[in-house]
Amino acid sequence: MGSLNGTSIFRMPFFYVDLTSWAFTGQQKAHVVTDSISSLDAERLKLSSCILNRTIIHPNVEEAMKSYRKELFFQVPTRRAFINITPQVEECLRESGIKEGFVLCNAMHITASVFINDDEPGLHHDYEVWLEKLAPHAPVSQYKHNVGEDNADAHMKRQVMGREVVVAVTKGKLDFGTWEQIFYGEFDGRRKKRVLVKIIGE
Numbered sequence: 728m729g730s731l732n733g734t735s736i737f738r739m740p741f742f743y744v745d746l747t748s749w750a751f752t753g754q755q756k757a758h759v760v761t762d763s764i765s766s767l768d769a770e771r772l773k774l775s776s777c778i779l780n781r782t783i784i785h786p787n788v789e790e791a792m793k794s795y796r797k798e799l800f801f802q803v804p805t806r807r808a809f810i811n812i813t814p815q816v817e818e819c820l821r822e823s824g825i826k827e828g829f830v831l832c833n834a835m836h837i838t839a840s841v842f843i844n845d846d847e848p849g850l851h852h853d854y855e856v857w858l859e860k861l862a863p864h865a866p867v868s869q870y871k872h873n874v875g876e877d878n879a880d881a882h883m884k885r886q887v888m889g890r891e892v893v894v895a896v897t898k899g900k901l902d903f904g905t906w907e908q909i910f911y912g913e914f915d916g917r918r919k920k921r922v923l924v925k926i927i928g929e
């Protein structure tokens with residue numbers, strides 16, 4: 728123990744810092760050599776480690792960081808459909824070579840969704856019934872948006888089911904919870920539409 732500016736300090740010649748921020752992916756962990764770290768309490772110690780995290784950026788961080796982008800295309804023959812796109816996203820992950828990071832997957836249309844849930848046909852039927860109750864397609868004249876088009880319900884269904892998902896990548900695999908799968912939700916199909924897959928990590 729010593730004293731710095733009148734406060735108690737612990738002498739910690741080797742303070743082990745876990746670089747938790749994935750943005751600084753130059754190295755997972757670093758030994759920080761320091762004479763002393765002021766630490767009145769746990770909160771201050773946490774603050775100290777945050778500051779240390781910020782000061783340690785591997786010089787080759789830009790080289791270590793990988794970025795991957797791909798568009799997936801879908802042309803659904805029906806107005807609405809749910810498609811399990813997990814195999815395509817896993818293929819993107821393999822192509823990227825990224826082992827630790829994040830996958831972002833989003834619909835690039837405002838009448839389609841990307842969401843995560845169970846690959847269970849009964850549930851998909853239930854979604855269809857539920858969404859039709861929330862925002863019935865017909866009569867199309869009930870929507871002010873439907874001037875020269877008929878997809879107001881699709882905009883609303885997409886809003887409820889969401890635009891995108893983010894999945895952690897751990898040891899080169901999508902780090903899913905139990906039964907989680909990625910779906911493309913089409914609400915205004917019968918034309919070519921896109922999904923973006925963006926992967927960042929190392």
Ligand code: ZN
Nearest residue numbers: 876878879882
């Ligand atoms: Zn529209």
